[in-house]
Amino acid sequence: MGGATLSKTATLREIAPGFRKREERGRLSTGISAVDRLTDGGIARGTLTEICGPVSSGRTSFLFALLSRATRQGECCAWIDASGSFDPASAFAAGADLSRVLWVNCDGNTEHALKAVDLLTQGGGFGLVVLDMADTPEREVRRISLASWFRLRHAAERTGAALVVAETKISARSCSAMQIEMKRKRPVWVGKLLRGIRAEAESQKHYRAQSAEFTAVV
Amino acid sequence: MFACIYAPGNLPLLIECARFFSPHIEEIGEDAVVFDVRGLTSLYGPPALLAREMDRRVGVTANIAIAGNPDAAIHAARLRGITVIEAGREAEALARLPLNLLGGSAETAELLDLWGIRSFGEFAKLPPLGVAARLGDEGVYLQSLARGEGRRQLRPIEDALRFEEVMELEYPVELLEPLSFILGRLLNEVCRRLGARSLATNEIRLRLTLENAPEHLTVLRLPVPMLDAAAFLKMLLLELNGRPPAAAVLKAALVAEQVRPRRTQQGLFVAMSPEPEKLELTIARIRHLTGPDKVGTAELVDTHRPDSFRMQAFAPGAVKMLKRECAEEPRLALRRFRPAKYAQVIVAQERPVRISSPAVSGPVVMAKGPWRTSGDWWRVSPWKRDEWDVETVAGGLYRLYQEIDSRRWFVEGSYD
DSSP states (O other), rough: OOOOOOOOOOOOOHHHHTOOOOOOOOOOSSHHHHHHTTTTSSEETEEEEEEEOOOOSHHHHHHHHHHHHHTTTTEEEEEESSOOOOOOHHHHHHHHOGGGGGEEOOOHHHHHHHHHHHHHHHHHOSSEEEHHHHSSSSSHHSOHHHHHHHHHHHHHHHHHEEEEEEEEOOOOOGGGGGEEEEEEEEEEEETTEEEEEEEEEEEEESSSSSEEEEEEEE | EEEEEOOTTTTTHHHHHHHHHOOOOOEEEEEEEEEOOTHHHHHHHHHHHHHHHHHHHHHHHHHEEEESSSSHHHHHTSSSSEEEEETTTTHHHHHTSSSGGGGGOOHHHHHHHTTTOHHHHHHSOOOOOHHHHHHHHHHHHHHHHTTTTTHHHHHOOOOOOOEEEEEEEEEEEEEEEEEHHHHHHHHHHHHHHHHHHHEEEEEEEEEEETTTTTEEEEEEEEEEEEOOOOHHHHHHHHHHHSSSSSSEEEEEEEEEEEOOOOOOOOTSSSSSOOOHHHHHHHHHHHHHHOTTTEEEEEESSSSTTOOEEEEEEEOOOOOOOSSOOOOOSBBOOEEEEEEEEEEEEEEEEEEEEESSSSSSSEEEEEEEEEEEEEEOTHHHHHHHHEEEEEEEESSSEEEEEETTTTTEEEEEEEEE
16 A cells, blocks of 8 residues: 555544544434433434334334324424325324324335435425335335435435334345334233233444333323 | 596506506596505605606506595596695695586586586585585585595405416427427416416416317316416426326416415424425325325324325424323334235134234234224214234234124234
């Protein structure tokens, strides 16, 4: 390697002059104190966050809590529903102000969902954009190129929107700033009633692996 | 201060001229208009200069009068040329006008004629008490007019503006691209006219007359008033792309509904929100992908029927103070299958023990229910069903229901 020799204590800026630290643009509280502690205050704005997990692992309950908190702060939110499974009554019960939620029902068309999330994120003005692919087959999600994820991440960075993707397995890889894996612990049955589910959120991209448990109640 | 322009048979010209000076215009028959010119002296200088400016703008030979009240201005406009009446000198200025301009009933006119009263000035000089005793209320009113002491309010004309542009084409246009130029021109003209009157629009209707086919109507409804011809054009083209005309276009007619423009001021500490104009275009693009009724805001319907909501246009207004508190604990969400998945369910001891459906299959380890719900029995589409919450061996939690009438089972959704 010719030219100047880097010392052992060279900073990242010296090694990569174009490097700039991602600007911290605040965080959106999830409304679940245990998960807020896990994520240092919530979902970071201007980044792409992945929430993954199997069926009944609490992904949607977690997202509705986030949606509820964001709409109550006056944020405009977009819910891009790849599989058409969004239940407005559940979102309302979680406390979301539905008049501030733009719902795009893509009826199982992942390509349309990606285009819609791209248009909305590029347009700006939304505080929270959720791409719900939790029911989308894994092979279809895997087909999304890294370039598409990068484009979405870049749009989120530029507009300051918190872009959250719900899926079954991590897909955006290095493009996501935070990856939260949801695990189902157990359902809570009381007598003849389903009272809720106990779920665990585990931060996958944190420098120290941590997890938080919460209960989503009916 | 009021101005009157008198030019027999030129009413449209007079209205157009008056509109340049004031929005409050009253038509006087077919020959004159009177309008409010208060506050215009700071723009045009003294009333004489203002009257000269009106004379320059009107474009036809006209009498122009400016006075302190509408009636005095109307009467003074019968004097040739420009008349400017100073405050308090109305009676003097109107004195030489013939009495027949005053109006009133035929009996009163005949009586005054018998008395030898021929002009405004002569009538004005009569003692008011005597006029009241002999001619009554009508006489008192007419004498106040003759003295230039009218006190009535202006009765402005209703603005019957219609923002419509029509273009008949020389030859039929089949492709959207050449049509876009025509639509752009129509939209620009409509937006220019709306803008000149500080108006906007929230609905645009495009009517295309087709060759050997019925008319093609496209309606663009906007949740907020807008005035952006370029955005309208893109939205119209998206609509036409999604639902193109059945034949070549012969004529295009575009009508815009007039509404007051949106005026909002964002607060420093208010969360950001998308620009309505830009958002509307984005939504139109997404709607073009997903189809109508798939994009918007879900509004819950006041019924117990499951999955009842209606799609509304997304128009986030001011932040509402919701009475409902944010739940301390997250609420369990349901992910719906639309439509609900038909399932084959094995029941043992009156409980589901195995499900087989496109959404989920396998043994059931826990089932709680049934919970019977029903409603709308007074309508043509009643519903009645038994709901179960079940946990499969794979760990998934689902909501099952059985229709009471058909005895068929469905998976409504998964708890997540």
